Amino acid sequence: MGALIWLASYPKxxxxWMRSFLHNLFRNSHQPVSINEIDDFCLGASASAWYKRxxxxxxxxxxDEEAARYRLQVQRxxxxxxxxxVFVKTHGYLGEHSGVPLHNMDVTAGAIYIVRNPLDVALSMGPHFGISTDEAIATLANENAGSRGADTHVPEHYGSWSTHVRTWTRVPSPALLVMRYEDMLEKPRKSMKTVAGFLGLNPSADRLERAIKYSSFKVLKAQEQKEGFKERPEVSKAFFREGKRDQWREKLSPDQVRQIIRDHHVQMERFGYIPDDYRDAVPASSEASA
Incomplete structure (x- = not known):
């Protein structure tokens, strides 16, 4: 019997990407592992098959109440x-919903948390969920944000972007590794070596390099175009779209940027996401927006 390691992040x-990297690292194959086999390696916290038992x-x-009734046992x-x-993907915030924890800490060994600039998250969420950018910005600030149950999954509870980030990262722990998406893009070798070290692994340079290469955005996008990706929502044309940072500078209006900063300035400040040229958008009050 194993213990759970959560791979946690707000959607998009x-x-x-992290799941693919770890799958390729552990599999150590000389060709990329299929993106449609990721769930063979990493479970989904909301996967409905487990609840059907x-x-x-x-x-x-x-x-929500019925899902909560079985949640802790399912995770056990x-x-x-x-x-x-046992790696488990989650988009849930770290806390309770319907009176029950969203994550069973009694069977948890640790977590890897990935945080991404909400200015870019908003751009990725729109096409992914089939909503406008303004609707995505509103979702980021919605404390009740989540997804309804469907054939493949039970209801999920994200909370706002700020709440999600705050609940997962506010208490430092040796069992928690916090990674910035932007650092993973800019320094993939250093970042992924850190991930491997956190998991107690010391892969050879060649093995690490292959895992990074086989989980690159270029490879993942090509796999989706060739064989499809079963996790792509029906409303989305593609799961893997750009995979870049700072696209918000070209695609968000100044008003949209300012709204996101007003909504999330506390957590954005913590992770270095407030642009110097938008410092005036930070509210004078230092009270948390989460």
């Missing part, structure tokens, strides 16, 4: 999949 912040209610009709069931570490 690099979770699939305990209820006949269709996932799309499951209420995850520990039976592998004898050691």
């Amino acid at each position: 912040s690099g979770n699939t 305990y209820t006949s209610t269709p996932p799309g009709e499951m209420t 069931d995850f520990t039976t999949v592998f004898p050691d570490s």
Whole structure:
């Protein structure tokens, strides 16, 4: 029986990239692992198949209360999949919902948390969820943000971007590794070596390099174009779109940038996401916006 290692992030912040990297690193193959095999390596916290063991209610009709009733036991069931570490993807904030923790800490060994600039997250969320940029900005600030149940998953609870980041990162711990998406882009070798070290691994330079290469945005996008990606929402034309940083400078209006900063300035400040030329958008009050 293993213990859970959460791969946590707000949606569209690099979770699939991290899962692909780890899958390629552990598999150590001489060709890229298929993106459609990621769930063989990393479980999904909201995957409906695990809940069907305990209820006949269709996932799309499951209420928050019913999902909460089985959540902790389902996550305990995850520990039976592998004898050691069990990686689990989550987009949930770290806290309770419907009176039950969203993550079972009794069977948790640690977590890797990926944070991404919300100015870019807003741009990625729009096409991914089939909503406008303004709607994505509103979602980022919505404390009740989440996804409804569907055939493949039970309801998920994100909270606002600020709440998500704050709840996962406010208490430093040796069992928690916090990674910035932007650092992963700019310094992939250093970043991924840090991830491997956190997991107690010391891969050879060649093995690390292959895992980085095989999980690169270029490779993932090419795989999706060739074979599709089962995690792509029906409303989205492509799961892997740009994979770049600072696109907001060309695609967000000044008013949109200022709104995001007003909504999330506390956590953005912590992670170096407030642009110097938009410092005037930070509210005078230092009270948390999360």
